[in-house]
Amino acid sequence: MPLSADAIWKRLRAVRDQQPLVHNITNFVVMNNTANALLALGASPAMVHSSDEVEDFVALSQALVINIGTLYSEQIAACKLAAAKANAVGVPWVLDPVGAGATPYRRAASAALAALGPKAIRGNASEILTLALEQGQGKGVDSTRESGAALEAARRLADRTGAAVAITGAVDYVTDGRRAIALENGHPLMARVTGLGCSATAAIGAFLAVEPDAFTATAAALAAFGVAGELAAASAPGPGTLQVALLDQLYSLSEQRLGEKYRCRNLTL
Amino acid sequence: MPLSADAIWKRLRAVRDQQPLVHNITNFVVMNNTANALLALGASPAMVHSSDEVEDFVALSQALVINIGTLYSEQIAACKLAAAKANAVGVPWVLDPVGAGATPYRRAASAALAALGPKAIRGNASEILTLALEQGQGKGVDSTRESGAALEAARRLADRTGAAVAITGAVDYVTDGRRAIALENGHPLMARVTGLGCSATAAIGAFLAVEPDAFTATAAALAAFGVAGELAAASAPGPGTLQVALLDQLYSLSEQRLGEKYRCRNLTL
Amino acid sequence: MPLSADAIWKRLRAVRDQQPLVHNITNFVVMNNTANALLALGASPAMVHSSDEVEDFVALSQALVINIGTLYSEQIAACKLAAAKANAVGVPWVLDPVGAGATPYRRAASAALAALGPKAIRGNASEILTLALEQGQGKGVDSTRESGAALEAARRLADRTGAAVAITGAVDYVTDGRRAIALENGHPLMARVTGLGCSATAAIGAFLAVEPDAFTATAAALAAFGVAGELAAASAPGPGTLQVALLDQLYSLSEQRLGEKYRCRNLTL
Numbered sequence: 001m002p003l004s005a006d007a008i009w010k011r012l013r014a015v016r017d018q019q020p021l022v023h024n025i026t027n028f029v030v031m032n033n034t035a036n037a038l039l040a041l042g043a044s045p046a047m048v049h050s051s052d053e054v055e056d057f058v059a060l061s062q063a064l065v066i067n068i069g070t071l072y073s074e075q076i077a078a079c080k081l082a083a084a085k086a087n088a089v090g091v092p093w094v095l096d097p098v099g100a101g102a103t104p105y106r107r108a109a110s111a112a113l114a115a116l117g118p119k120a121i122r123g124n125a126s127e128i129l130t131l132a133l134e135q136g137q138g139k140g141v142d143s144t145r146e147s148g149a150a151l152e153a154a155r156r157l158a159d160r161t162g163a164a165v166a167i168t169g170a171v172d173y174v175t176d177g178r179r180a181i182a183l184e185n186g187h188p189l190m191a192r193v194t195g196l197g198c199s200a201t202a203a204i205g206a207f208l209a210v211e212p213d214a215f216t217a218t219a220a221a222l223a224a225f226g227v228a229g230e231l232a233a234a235s236a237p238g239p240g241t242l243q244v245a246l247l248d249q250l251y252s253l254s255e256q257r258l259g260e261k262y263r264c265r266n267l268t269l
Numbered sequence: 270m271p272l273s274a275d276a277i278w279k280r281l282r283a284v285r286d287q288q289p290l291v292h293n294i295t296n297f298v299v300m301n302n303t304a305n306a307l308l309a310l311g312a313s314p315a316m317v318h319s320s321d322e323v324e325d326f327v328a329l330s331q332a333l334v335i336n337i338g339t340l341y342s343e344q345i346a347a348c349k350l351a352a353a354k355a356n357a358v359g360v361p362w363v364l365d366p367v368g369a370g371a372t373p374y375r376r377a378a379s380a381a382l383a384a385l386g387p388k389a390i391r392g393n394a395s396e397i398l399t400l401a402l403e404q405g406q407g408k409g410v411d412s413t414r415e416s417g418a419a420l421e422a423a424r425r426l427a428d429r430t431g432a433a434v435a436i437t438g439a440v441d442y443v444t445d446g447r448r449a450i451a452l453e454n455g456h457p458l459m460a461r462v463t464g465l466g467c468s469a470t471a472a473i474g475a476f477l478a479v480e481p482d483a484f485t486a487t488a489a490a491l492a493a494f495g496v497a498g499e500l501a502a503a504s505a506p507g508p509g510t511l512q513v514a515l516l517d518q519l520y521s522l523s524e525q526r527l528g529e530k531y532r533c534r535n536l537t538l
Numbered sequence: 539m540p541l542s543a544d545a546i547w548k549r550l551r552a553v554r555d556q557q558p559l560v561h562n563i564t565n566f567v568v569m570n571n572t573a574n575a576l577l578a579l580g581a582s583p584a585m586v587h588s589s590d591e592v593e594d595f596v597a598l599s600q601a602l603v604i605n606i607g608t609l610y611s612e613q614i615a616a617c618k619l620a621a622a623k624a625n626a627v628g629v630p631w632v633l634d635p636v637g638a639g640a641t642p643y644r645r646a647a648s649a650a651l652a653a654l655g656p657k658a659i660r661g662n663a664s665e666i667l668t669l670a671l672e673q674g675q676g677k678g679v680d681s682t683r684e685s686g687a688a689l690e691a692a693r694r695l696a697d698r699t700g701a702a703v704a705i706t707g708a709v710d711y712v713t714d715g716r717r718a719i720a721l722e723n724g725h726p727l728m729a730r731v732t733g734l735g736c737s738a739t740a741a742i743g744a745f746l747a748v749e750p751d752a753f754t755a756t757a758a759a760l761a762a763f764g765v766a767g768e769l770a771a772a773s774a775p776g777p778g779t780l781q782v783a784l785l786d787q788l789y790s791l792s793e794q795r796l797g798e799k800y801r802c803r804n805l806t807l
Contacts, residue, residue, distance in 0.1 A: 028297050028300050032568065032570060033301060036732050046637065069316070070318060072343075103325040140292070140329065195301070239309050241516075245778060246778065340588055374590045374594070409584035411559075506790060509789075
C-alpha cells in the first residue's frame, strides 16, 4: 500500500500533539469553517492577511495556507510577501488556486503564486488543468471535469513547480511527479457544502507542519479529511448537518475508524 | 391561486437541474451561509467582488446577487461595474439593500444601485420604505415596521424601477406593480438567525436564472425558502439548530412537502 | 457572592427586553457567529466597518464592539473614528485585542485602541499580558499562559485605562481594579471552536448596553456565556455540534438553569 492507515494516523497524531500554528491567508467565505476544521484537527489556526504583518506572522508559524477564493489586489500582494518570507525562513506552504480558470485576473494570480514555490497545491480538476496546461476553465469555482482527467496535468505541474499536487473530486489524486495515489474516501454530499475543498487545503497545511515529505503530508491530510467526511455524511440528512458533523468527526477520528474506512489505490505514472 | 405549488416546484426543479452559476457580491457576515443556501438549493454559487474581475465573472454567470450589508467604497464600485455588465449581457440581478436607511452613506448607495435596473429587490419593510419613499430608518439592519405597511411603497418602487419588489417579514409580500402576492410561510425564529434575508435574496437570484418573469421567480424563491424555514423551525430548539436544519430542508424539499405546507394570498393593488 | 445569579439574570432579561442595537467592527472569521450569538441573546447586531459610515452608525447604537482579529489599516482608522464618536455620544464600547502580542503591527494597534477609553477589554492571558505589561507574546491568536497568571496584569491595565478587564480561559477573571471575580463555568471543548472569545466580547457589548457598571456588565455577560457554553458542551460529541448548541443555549437559557449551573469565586486584589 502506498500510504498506510498507520502512516496517516501517525501524522494526524502529530498534528494533535504538536498543535502547529497554521497561518492562513484565505477567502472570506470559508474563514470560519477553515479555522474550525484546523481546530478540530488539533492545529492552532490564525487568519492574518494585512501586508503590514504577514511577514512577521508567517515567521512565527509552522505552515502557511494561501487561498485565492475572494481575491483582491491587496491580498495578492500580501500572499506574495508571505510566500517569500515562508520560503526564506523554511515554513512550508500550500496553495489553493480557487477558480483559477474563471477570469484572466484569477488565472494570472494563481500562476504567479504557483511559481513561488509552494510545497503543495490542491485544486479541483478544472483548477489544476488551468494551472498546468492553461486550459480547463471550470464553472465559476466548481469543476467541469472529473478529477482523474487532470492527473497527467497534475504530474506536469508537480514537475514544473516541485510541489505535491492534489486534485480533489469524487476520487482524490495526489502526485509529486514520481509517486501517485488515488484516495477513495469522501461522499458526494460534500460537494454541497461550500469550502470543504478549502478546508482540505488547510488540513494539508497542518500536515505539512509536522511532515516534511510533501507527498506524504498531502495524501495523509486528504485521506483523513475524506474519511471524516464520509463518516459525517453517513448519517447526515443534508449539507447543513454534514458541515457540523464533519467538524465533530475531524475532532474525534480514531485510529480504529480510520483503519476501517480508509481506501486507496497506488497509481503508476 | 396566484402562484401554485406546482409553479414553485417547477422552478425549484429547474434550479436543481440546471445548477445555475450565481455570482454574489455580498457581505462578509453571510458569505458562507449564502453559498451554502445556494448549494443546498442546487445552484452553483461564487463570491467574487474585485473590480478587477467582476465584469469577466458576471458574463459567465446565470444570475448576479448584490447585497450591501458590509458596504465599503471599493465594493460599491465593483457592484456598479457588475450591474452594468449584467445588464449589457442579459444576466438578471437582484438587489438586497441591507440597512438602507441607517446612514446617509447606505441610503445613497442603495438608491444608486436600485436605479441601475435590478430585476428584483428584496428588503425588510424599513429598507423598502427607505428606497421607495425616502423614509423608514429601521434599527440598524433590522426593520422597525411590519412588512404589510410597506406594500404600497413596494408598488411604487416596482413602478419606478421596473423590478419585482419583495418585502420580507412575518408575511412576505411580492409585487411587480401589477401583480401582488402575500406568502405566509416561515417562522418567527428565523429572525434570530443572521442573514436569512440575505440567503432569501440569493435564492431569488437562483430562481431568476431559470425563470425570466421576475415576479414569478421572486415569489417562487421566497415561497420555497419560507416553506424550508418553517419545516426547519418545527423541530429546532433554537436558532443554531434552525440555521443547520434550513440547509438540510432546502436540499431535501420535496414536491409533496411543498404542496402540503405552502400558503399564500392573492392581493389586489 | 460578588455577583449573584439573580444579578446576571436581571441583565440577561434586560438584553432580551430592550434588544439593544450593537454595532460591531470585528474580524471576518467570526462575523457570522458573533451576529448569531448576539441575536440568540436577544440583541440586534450590525456589522458596519466603513469609515464612511461608522460614526453615523455608532450614534444610532446602544453599544460598540471593536475586535482586531483580521486587522488592516482602513479598519484601524474606522475603529478609531467609531471609538471617538462612541465616547462623544456616550455609547459604551468593548475592545477585543485579538493576538495583541503576535506582531508589532498588532501590538501597536491594540495599545492605541486600549488608550481610547473602552469601558471593557476582554482577551486571553497572553493578550492581556501584552496590553498591560508589554510582554506575553502568545501563539498566534491563542494564549500560551493560564488566565490566572494575568490577573495582576489585568488589575494594572484596569487602573491605567479605566476599563473593566476580563481574561478568559479555563477560568474567566474580571476586574475593574477595585473588584475582582473568578467565573468558573465553561468547558474545555469551547477552545476548539473558533471565535467563541470574540462572541463573548460581543456579549459584553450587549450587556454594557443595558448596565452602566462595566464590571457588572462584563462579569454578567461572561457568566451567562460560560453557563450556556457548559450546557451546550454537555451533550456535544465535538466542536461542530458545540457551536450550534451554544446558540440554542444562549437563546433558551432560563433563570433556573442559570441558577443551577453558575459558579464563581470572589477575589481580593
